[in-house]
Amino acid sequence: MPSTRSPIDIQHAAEDAAAHFPALLLEAERIAHSVAVGLHGRRRAGPGETFWQHRPYGFGDPVSSIDWRQSARAADRLYVRQNEWEAAAAAYFWRDGSQSLNFAYNRHTPTKRERADILITALTILLSQAGERIGLISDRTHRRPFQGRTAPERMLEALEIGRFADHSDIPTTNSLPAGTRTVFVSDFFAPLETVERSVAAFANSGAKGILLQICDPSEEDFPFEGRVEFRDLESDARLTFGDTTALQSSYKEKFNLHREGLVSIARKYGWTFTAHRTDYPPQTVLLSMFTALADLRGWNS
Numbered sequence: 001m002p003s004t005r006s007p008i009d010i011q012h013a014a015e016d017a018a019a020h021f022p023a024l025l026l027e028a029e030r031i032a033h034s035v036a037v038g039l040h041g042r043r044r045a046g047p048g049e050t051f052w053q054h055r056p057y058g059f060g061d062p063v064s065s066i067d068w069r070q071s072a073r074a075a076d077r078l079y080v081r082q083n084e085w086e087a088a089a090a091a092y093f094w095r096d097g098s099q100s101l102n103f104a105y106n107r108h109t110p111t112k113r114e115r116a117d118i119l120i121t122a123l124t125i126l127l128s129q130a131g132e133r134i135g136l137i138s139d140r141t142h143r144r145p146f147q148g149r150t151a152p153e154r155m156l157e158a159l160e161i162g163r164f165a166d167h168s169d170i171p172t173t174n175s176l177p178a179g180t181r182t183v184f185v186s187d188f189f190a191p192l193e194t195v196e197r198s199v200a201a202f203a204n205s206g207a208k209g210i211l212l213q214i215c216d217p218s219e220e221d222f223p224f225e226g227r228v229e230f231r232d233l234e235s236d237a238r239l240t241f242g243d244t245t246a247l248q249s250s251y252k253e254k255f256n257l258h259r260e261g262l263v264s265i266a267r268k269y270g271w272t273f274t275a276h277r278t279d280y281p282p283q284t285v286l287l288s289m290f291t292a293l294a295d296l297r298g299w300n301s
Helices: 007-039 068-072 112-129 151-158 192-203 217-221 244-268 282-297
Strands: 051-056 079-083 090-095 133-136 181-186 208-215 228-231 238-241 272-277
Touching: 007 112, 007 151, 007 282, 068 079, 090 112, 112 133, 112 151, 112 181, 112 208, 112 282, 133 151, 181 192, 181 282, 192 208, 192 244, 208 217, 208 244, 208 282, 244 272, 272 282
Parallel strands: 090 133, 090 181, 181 208, 208 272
Antiparallel strands: 051 079, 228 238
16 A cells, blocks of 8 residues: 655654664764774685785695795795685675564663664674675665675665564575575564574575574563563553562573574574673674674684
């Protein structure tokens, strides 16, 4: 059906979304910079043109890789010239667009959605600085990957930070090239069979990936006491418990079982699982994800 929203409504919605854009980008740049400082000096070998180092010739190395000038300086050993990896690769992200991520129990912590968008944008900054291409998996976004200095801004724009989907839309079909690295970002509060079906679709076609589960601290700790009304952010259904303290043990058991299921799914298909709480510093998980993507690509640190 055609939209019934007036131009004024659309303008206001656009202005509201744009108002968050600079702040998110600035925070992502700050986080990416702090991680990049820690990565300074990490170099990797590969088929590039920039010289990195010499190493002794080994069995299986092509003769064409021998640096004869360097080898002539050592009477008893041949040396191979190694260059830095400069071939552009691609990494694709999927971020849960549902209202499930639009949650923060404490006003001093960001929503799961805000932290997800900042982490994706910060990782885009790091990857684009490394010369890589970055794409977004979405039915509403063209899959041509972004590259270069404008990649972070284009990624944040493609994430549509002011828009929410009606429900979690974990992708179940994959048309990406084999060997593509993917990052799924969600709270993954969905049936495990749904998550596995999605991971299997990508893994079986050759994609390698990371599952990043972002949770609010209250979702792990269950700090509730007494009578509490809970509201489903996606359906607006409400459920009231008279004594939530009595539920804590059972809740934590089910939460941990669900997370163990996610870990098992990732392990089964050769993927990586990472969990992150919004009250923890984002730099740690950002570094972990960047390193994991490097390992999936086969970089050497």
